[in-house]
Amino acid sequence: MKLQEGVSLVAIFFSLAYTQLVKGQHQPRDDCQTKCGNIKIEYPFGIASGCYYPGDDSFNLTCDEKEKLFIGINVEVVNFNDSAQLSVLFYRFSECIDEQSNETNGTALEYQLGGSFSFSSKNKFTLVGCNALALLNTFGKQNYSTGCLSLCDSQPEANEIRNGVGFCQTDVFDGYKVQFGSARLANQINHSLVYTSVYQFNPCTYAFLVEDGKFDFSATEDLRDLRNVTDFPVALDWSIGNQTCEQAGSTSICGGNSTCFDSTTRPGYVCKCKGGYHGNPYHPDGCQDIDECIIDTHNCSDPKTCKNKDGGFDCKCPSGYNLITTIHSTMKCTRPEYIRRTQSFLVTTIGFLVLLLAVISTQHATKHRKDAKLRRQFFEQNGGGMLIQQISRVGSSNIDFKIFTEESMKEATNGYDESRILGQGGQGTVYKGILPDNSTVAIKKARLGDRSQVDQFVHEMIVLSQINHRNVVKLLGCCLETEFPLLVYEFITSGTLFDHLHGSMFDSSLTWEHRLRIAIEVAGTLAYLHSAASVPIIHRDVKTANILLDENLTAKVADFGASKLIPMDKEQLTTMVQGTLGYLDPEYYTTGLLNEKSDVYSFGVVLMELLSGEKALCFERPETSKHLVSYFASATKENRLHEIIDGQVMNEDNEREIQKAARIAAECTRIMGEERPRMKEVAVELESLSVKTTKHKWSDQNLEENEHLLGGHIVSAQGHTSSRGYDSIKNVASFDIEAGR
Template sequence: MSCKRKDFGWAMILLVTTIVFLVILLGVSFIQHKLRRRKDTELRQQFFEKNGGGMLIQRLSGAGPSNADVKIFTEEGMKEATNGYDESRILGQGGQGTVYKGILLDNSVVAIKKARLGDRSQVEQFINEVLVLSQINHRNVVKLLGCCLETEVPLLVYEFINSGTLFDHLHGSLFDSSLTWEHRLRIAVEVAGTLAYLHSSASIPIIHRDVKTANILLDDNLTAKVADFGASRLIPMDQEQLTTMVQGTLGYLDPEYYNTGLLNEKSDVYSFGVVLMELLSGQKALCFERLETSKHLVSYFVSAMKEDRLHEIIDGQVLNEYNEKEIQEATRIALECTRLMGEERPKMKEVAAELEALTVKTTKHKWSNQYTEENEQLIGGHILSAQGDTSSTGYDSIKNVAILDIEAGR
């Protein structure tokens, strides 16, 4: 009996010791978990402050009426949406960071822009972009859904536009360059209207400062969406000019900036003029393969106009016998937008109105041509059946009358 009691006593001691050890182990694990969570929370808070979260909230509260609800996303949500920032999810990379395709928990597809690690200058640009886009409510501006500031570098979340950029369609290899004149003119009208809205109709006037084909996205219907507002600025109504750091892109940058260091709404007008030239010619804004005096697309257009050889640089896919006048008119607008002196350039609302009027002319000409072709078939068939092979003179005469009637009806 004594041996059994002794064994039982040792078993109890071992059991109690094991329980105490497990309790201590669980306690230590719990404390470590709490400390890790506290450390992660403190780290996220540090990132939030370093990424300008407090400044952003302060600016949003004092920037006037907001047109957008900016959602704050979590770090875990961003990792899950991008499958841990997997390389297969990368949509593009550039000077402002990497853009990923993201899938949120509700299965909605978004574009997530991640700033480059170690580039602190981009933090201000990210804050600025949230601030600017929160003031914009326009169908042709890419929509900002929210941001994540608790990561080492800030993240911005946008609506997903899945048909690439205008640059891709005009110059890239992913898309065949099959944009018709009607497509290009409509895109020009949409971008011009958007810039006119930013300059004149937004709650606070906005200068984009980096208008270029790479910052114009296209959706499935080839509807333009102006993007990348990191370099943009909100300006007071009475402030016509804005001193800035170097922004913009070579080939699109207002030449006045090099002399004055100032950017204003006419700087956007200049950049838009270059975009319009790209739409007309299908050529890049800056190309070192062209002649020395024509490396810049603006110089190329100016020399072509002076030498009466504009037809040589207009994209062959858009120029035809019916739209020559519209092409010449659009070229005139592009050249006015890119005048050397900003004060000689039109305002964006004037440009938008002229292009809108040009759209009406193009639509009328398209209808006129279609109507004439149908009349040719109907009238030609009627005359041939009545007069046989002797109807050619009568056909031309009736065709001319039909055209004159349509011209008079305009």
């Protein structure tokens, strides 16, 4: 395809004609013209010699017979403001294709400005047209180029209008970088090829500078003729000379009651009136005092007390009155009270306070009765009566479990202060609590959404309270007097495993020995919950955020808010799916059937986190590897497992152990639950990897004999599964809780 290039030039020339500042102040003539049309002209700008700042013709303006104001040769001024900026009109560039000859024609413009002016960064370089490229090149002390591209083969719809479709805008240079310079537009379109699709609605391409916010693109109007607009407002920065305030010193033209500031956009300085003054800071007469009392900008409550002073005001009170500041920050004059009035006021106040105290006492008593009634209602609603019956049936000597009051929970958490929050998740909010005996606990506000599950909740709470395992966070008690039950757990000091692996609170320096020991402890705990309790417990939310570490980095499995008890006569049950994305068993997610293999899958993800140091779910990884299980699977399949193992873990001495651990993690995360090993088998395999362990907690057999057992059953010499080495739940006959099954 032969590309026909139409190149046109928009050039903006800055002729820098800087002259040294005139020493001393300059007094403009009294007969200087101060308006051109509706535009007010103030010094240092002026029309005719003696009216503008001497020595710099950049400030010389021209007012034509149509009362239009110009700067330089042909740049029309439309507005001045107080921040050393002015707004001018620049003609837009256009390039059109002739329908008959298929040739392009463009315009070339030239603007000449004084050296005290430069483009403001508020401007946008804008292109309107289809299949067009606009380039803006400057040269001088610093070379600079910018541009943008607009593509379309049909007229964009209203909902398709966006930068780059039919039009485009881009930022331009800071002004001081282009005191010498020009700008060039290169519009590259093959009009002969796009004639039928583009020319009908876009015969011309336009490029221009425009102040930000002063142009809204319309595809139906602008692509055809730019709504017949030929020029656009452009912001220019200006300053006095090229010296800083310090360099200018006494030669600064800033008048009285004004302050000199170095320009932030270009060389030179600008002047501003001090607070309490207004006017023209460049005029030799300087800024004039503002009479706040007349223009009502004071804060005196009574305007009659306002007294103006140079640069401010005072609120003057009559004799015998004191000036005070009210709560609304106004100044008010008040007269001192006499003793008689003071006594009368005190009597009235005391009477009012007695009445108020009586009302408050009555309200307090009423509220206390209502609160007590509500606490009793919540207590029964949350299964309090049933809990007391269960505890009495078990026997208080057989269970270490305490029922707390709502008041004690408020005191322990300092009124549930946000600073006491340890964490928030799908199962509730956890607070740090200080009990009256100064012991520290974790108080969890559980979320019991379905009131029909109260019986099961109480039953599970009793069973969980009797778990006495060194790697399980102990449930100490509960409070049922609130809308949602509060569960009280032992407090673990060193955060979660997630914090140690991924968080910023702790230095991620867990060695392979630490990680392997943590994995062994968690696997053994889950195996104990699945197999050694009288009623099997499925955690249902195993993740690194629910594994706490104490000061010795001993693992503590926590957050049993989503756990379920499996009846003795069932291997699985149907429940509402709960868990955390990234750790959730896909089979459980699709079928709703919960069994112990769901915990096995979640543990496999945790083991992968320990090996890799990567998060279970990370959207910054490639699409096929966002889930850590997929990430692990692809790395294993492509024989690059070593690439994703945490650098703090892998070394020559433990490479074989890590590979075995990775294999265990992969088998735990198989899609089909029946293909996954049991937690008891996983615990045996992991403990066999520990160089410090010569005999597994779960079997009397040697390590070498147990390495093949992943996927099979571990059987003792007597033909029963073994659970030696683990703490047991207390022996309670009524719940048939034993050390193992």
